[in-house]
Amino acid sequence: MPELRRRLAKELDPMLRDKTGLSRTNRFICALILASLLMTILRTEITIYAGREDLFLIVDLVLTGLLAIEYGLRVWVCTENPAYRSRLAFVLTPSALIDLLAVLLILFSPIGNQGFLLRLARLARILRLAKLGRFSLAFHSVTQAVGRRAYELWLSLAFSATLLLVSSAFLYLIEGGIQPEAFGSIPRAMWWSVATLTTVGYGDVYPVTAAGRLFGALTAIIGIGLIAMPTGILASAFSEAFQERCRHNTAGTDDPMHPPAEQSRTTE
Amino acid sequence: MPELRRRLAKELDPMLRDKTGLSRTNRFICALILASLLMTILRTEITIYAGREDLFLIVDLVLTGLLAIEYGLRVWVCTENPAYRSRLAFVLTPSALIDLLAVLLILFSPIGNQGFLLRLARLARILRLAKLGRFSLAFHSVTQAVGRRAYELWLSLAFSATLLLVSSAFLYLIEGGIQPEAFGSIPRAMWWSVATLTTVGYGDVYPVTAAGRLFGALTAIIGIGLIAMPTGILASAFSEAFQERCRHNTAGTDDPMHPPAEQSRTTE
Amino acid sequence: MPELRRRLAKELDPMLRDKTGLSRTNRFICALILASLLMTILRTEITIYAGREDLFLIVDLVLTGLLAIEYGLRVWVCTENPAYRSRLAFVLTPSALIDLLAVLLILFSPIGNQGFLLRLARLARILRLAKLGRFSLAFHSVTQAVGRRAYELWLSLAFSATLLLVSSAFLYLIEGGIQPEAFGSIPRAMWWSVATLTTVGYGDVYPVTAAGRLFGALTAIIGIGLIAMPTGILASAFSEAFQERCRHNTAGTDDPMHPPAEQSRTTE
């Protein structure tokens, strides 16, 4: 029994696994979660769901049952990992709580059909995706690169926010009287301004006067800079992060034959 | 009294502060300015403002009162900073003038309701955001990176302007007769051209003939290059700026454990 | 005869050619394929095709005939290349099979006019473009740079997919009741979400409520980050790839006078 638990723990807990990557069991769990997520998404579409209620119910129950078993097994084997002092400590970790919540909420899903509780449950099931992140420590390298330049990225966001305010205020002053529905207030003008600065440009609202178009064009052109700035910051962050990877690497190194020669030299 | 003034000066004037970052008082001032800005924005939206005129008036007066007190205190303590030769020298600095203007204009705000003066006052309050920049010298590093490549960025703007002219002229020649409202003159065609080159694409105007669409497609494709160019220039500027940061750094260094080893070596 | 075959093989098989670049024969073949592709595209447009059926048929037959001859010659000379153990081995390579299929399918093209088989044939002819890739090993350098950062690019795709799900779910909850046609289910809301996150913004569907617009604006702003992330990753990948080019270069080196001095030094 302890032997079985130890082997199961290695299968279920990525931290105890010797090799990198996901174990077969965890790959299966991932597939289950994605399938469950897909079911939740498809169920909202009435043209797919209508007439297949029973099929959806059965698949949902099977998936939830399997995930409930997985949850139980994880609680059982968690004592193998010295990181958790007790079973309760494991159960109270955020990811374990999300798992429990997702399994519990599924019970209300067939009952309160189309209700608010159900919708929240669906959202919770979507949030379960966050669980997948736990399987891999590798996104650390990307988030670290972003984190290193967090200050500059916030600054470029602040520039964007300022520009958003200024362009909204101008359009409100220029076109507020002509198109009250679209530009009648600064918050309304902001909807146009966001669509323009992000270059989405739905085209539901747009300036119609010469002055409005002149300012709108200026906004669109400056918007390019607001896209270029975070992109440039991130590009330089990634360049730096990948050059330093070998030192702090937590992610899997994908080019082990290129040791960072100039770095090891400087530390001599 | 001089002791109080010295301590207050350290709280209010970021240049006299020993530590980096904002003092508690200045953080509170920032919150006040942002709240005042939010009030100005929300007040323009009739569905929010209607029925809450008194609430807006009270909040506005309280905020303005606090900012007026802050202005007064700053004038009082400015003599502590050797950068200002006299009280008058401080009062005439642009940022102090903006502060004064913003405080003064609020008085006209409840009177000339929906008037032009009021609108300008609102804009002035928006401009007050610029004051926040003064609290931090740190955006220097980003603006320096942009400044270093100012020449190349202007050049890529000139390329864009040329392309804007050429594509507008072509669309005017091709579709001017068919869609006179949209392409009947080069300035009109420019509205479409800006929307296309910046990839905003409102869709209020677009070519309809085969030739117009062919040229429009070409414009859209070249537009990608016009976005890629400043982005690439900025990316390389940031890469360079961050590598040199430790030498000229005016911004707060966020990774002090990585001294720029190869640079110190070259200066030996 | 063997002498002719050897010379023809050097003309037709880019692997046997001594010099870099395409031989004259292969450049001609490329032109034929592009012409054939252009014919296929133009033929679908009724305003171009109508009244020119015979012209299209003749050009199609001539092009197919020439490509059939090319196919035959390639089968004949393939024994010169030691990479293929037998004629059958060559015939069964994917690119040779595509060539054969394209030549064969053309026969059904004039018969089953506007039929499904014909459409597939057209698609097959489009797929033939893939054949051009075989002529050059040079895109290796770009694909290698992309391949090096494949992991990070997949991760940024996973972030995008998560954001896509979350924003679709929110908009479904907020606007599902008001605009059932556009946001009545998560799959429907996804259409809006993709258009917004990629900044395409068709404008056929967009949020209309204040909450929907607030969340839509947030989605658009985060969408900028999702564009900036892969761009930054690719920029750093290309920087690295081009620096290392001289070592692993399979593509044509375009700046041979700049040897990677610091790399040769580290290997001493």
Next chain:
Amino acid sequence: MPELRRRLAKELDPMLRDKTGLSRTNRFICALILASLLMTILRTEITIYAGREDLFLIVDLVLTGLLAIEYGLRVWVCTENPAYRSRLAFVLTPSALIDLLAVLLILFSPIGNQGFLLRLARLARILRLAKLGRFSLAFHSVTQAVGRRAYELWLSLAFSATLLLVSSAFLYLIEGGIQPEAFGSIPRAMWWSVATLTTVGYGDVYPVTAAGRLFGALTAIIGIGLIAMPTGILASAFSEAFQERCRHNTAGTDDPMHPPAEQSRTTE
């Protein structure tokens, strides 16, 4: 007289000027050309032109007169520059021919009002902008960076073209029967495809079926990659170009106090 010619040549011919930048005379010429261009643009807009025909005519004649004098002076002083073997050699250079053409065509402008010849003349005047490029050798550095990666940029264009074809073909197959006006042929579907891949997204045409939207969403997502690729290539090109600037610099060095230490070291 030769003394006057020599001094005038230094003013008019940027190649003979000792200092960098434009001479006062050439700055004035630039202003004249831009003014002439602005006149051409504004004249096409009937709401601006109507009632001001005389004003436009006078300004046009004055501008053209001044540019004609400039042309004459340039022909006179060109012998000072050893680059031109004779006056005729100078007159036959492309930029001198454009100047002459622009001056000559202005004569037809007031006559054939709104005629085709006039429109071409306007376009010629727009082309005159190219003349400005001659004043500065500095855009060399940007074009060189682009030129270095020309091969990779063409490759990314080829990828884009392939994707354009494939997505157009798919949408034609899926939605050709439902929306014949928008997707009834591959060339028609291309208009949608370009708008989507470049993320312009006018919204005049878009898929309406589930399959069409699925493929459209896929196209939009892949389109992000097509924007990221050239941006990344250009970013790495600029990084490299700016690092090498001090060696091959033809453009004005804007940071002369940072000699490329590591490069001078490797050449020892």
